[in-house]
Amino acid sequence: MSENSASEAQQPKVTKSDDEWKRELSPAEYQVLRQAGTERPYTGEYWDTHTEGVYACRACGAELFTSREKFDSHCGWPSFFAPLAEGRVRYLRDESMGMVRVEVRCGTCDSHLGHLFEGEGYATPTDQRFCINSVSLSLRPADDGETSPQ
């Protein structure tokens, strides 16, 4: 598995200049996605959402997580115990704020999504918690089309 580490150094498939991101994203989205900010807990759109569907990257539209892996962590942010598939997200060591954490970024456009925590004792198959900002995600409901007339 780790024999070929070349793929880890791969450039993101979607690259845009800072100005382009600024134009395309709202200030709140830009602050989290491109400046690794964190939305306030219990304020995001999806922390308590149970709608079935796929969560895509709000910056580039790549599908990252699904409602099947979402669980109630009660931490105030959408939490998943696994990504939709390995390779959809990438991991970086984050030593900001005096802690060592694992930053989670979109594997396609390299935008900041949130952090990954492990071994917290949640009753999930992986005991991992992908703590993701709502503002980094865009939910595509499974029954899309039924609810919107167009």
Ligand SMILES: [Zn+2]
């Ligand atoms: Zn992305």
